[in-house]
Amino acid sequence: MSAAQLLVVLDGTIVNIALPSAQQALGMSDGSRHWAITAYALAFGGLLLVGGRISGALGHRRAFALGLTGFAAASALGGMAEVPGTLFAARALQGVFAALLAPAGLALLAETFTEGRERGRAFGVFAAVGAAGSAVGLIAGGLLTEYASWRWCLYINIPVALLALLGTVFVPRSLPVRGGRLDLTTALLGTGGFTGVVYGCAEAESRGWGSPVVLGLLAGGVVLLVAFVLAQRRLLWHRERGGAFLAITLMFLGMFGFFLFMTYYTQTVLGYSPVRAGLTLIVNALAALAGSTFIAGRLHGRVRPALLIQGGLLAAAAGMFVLTRLTPDSTDILPLYLVPAMVLTGLGLGCVLPPTAMLATAGAAPADLGAASATYHAGQQLGAALGTALLNTLGISAGALTACLGVLLLAALLHLFVNLEGRPA
Secondary structure (H helix, E strand, O other): OHHHHHHHHHHHHHHHHHHHHHHHHHOOOOOOOOHHHHHHHHHHHHHHHHHHHHHHHHOHHHHHHHHHHHHHHHHHHHHOOOOHHHHHHHHHHHHHHHHHHHHHHHHHHHHHOOOHHHHHHHHHHHHHHHHHHHHHHHHHHHHHHHHOOOOHHHHOHHHHHHHHHHHHHHOOOOOOOOOOOOOHHHHHHHHHHHHHHHHHHHHHHHHOOOOHHHHHHHHHHHHHHHHHHHHOHHHHOOHHHHHHHHHHHHHHHHHHHHHHHHHHHHHHHOOOOHHHHHHHHHHHHHHHHHHHHHHHHHHEOOEOHHHHHHHHHHHHHHHHHHHOOOOOOOOOHHHHHHHHHHHHHHHHHHHHHHHHHHHHHOOOOHHHHHHHHHHHHHHHHHHHHHHHHHHHHHHHHHHHHHHHHHHHHHHHHHHHHHHHHHOOO
């Protein structure tokens, strides 16, 4: 189960480091490159609620095995991609099977470990593997891209999935279950709403924010999301649970946009190799692990969860603020800007994850626990998809604006130079 969790988390970050190499090899445009990340996060997060329902209908062990098999096949397809569309489709398929795999694995964990102390240790290992998965993805992406090929960032999933599949022989059989209050119609409302909003943000780069297509997608997405919230108001309008969903969605929205631009900044502006870029980003993952273990873990039960969440969000915001101080003339960029930003954002993420996970399921009825867990994971993944799409669009727009200002500045300097040249000495 932990190996499967590693797969799900690993593929949220491993492609980030490989993306510049994949973009060059497959000829992706700047406007479409984010789909290598967004397609996975969107399919995964959007279909989690459906995946939880299917897992219960099939039986969690059978759904777990099916998810592993499909994930391995989709990874093989992505590794063999020769055009961007194939890679994007493979990443979306990975997300589809991850949406089945994640809730099935969590349900199996809950079913298998029921005794208090044993259950706590099992969930602790599960969470630690998930936290380490981000770090493994970042450094593995750099090593594989530099010393093998970006394609191995996808192929590496196959042996891990097969080992996890072999391990299912030790997992007790689970029968199909009935019940649960989240029906398929409600799940599709959530999926359609998130898809409309994220796709609208992605299309804004090429069409402009005032485009009827973009406005239609955004408006339709918002309407579907409102309908989803109304349909699930008993689950989502719980004050603490709703706050946890909102906090984790916003955190992932900011962090995945942050990861995307740090990947490109370190490799294309600073000229770092993929391995060095991965080692730079791994500071963030290690800080997140420290924040989760040594701060949130030790303060659990001593301070209110809301204080940890607020402190974590402020720390992450402070880390991103550090990067706004960068200028073309900045020196000592790594020690003065990048490391402090990575540490602060990592600590913030580590402080937000544990209390939001606790609040997301606190007070939920047994029949609603699966829906609450799936919604929490969906918030993470869809925040990641929205953050990547939105910030990629804003970044390209800002780049275009900068280019226009540069042309105007050059024209002004040329005009001034001609006027000065025409004057008598």
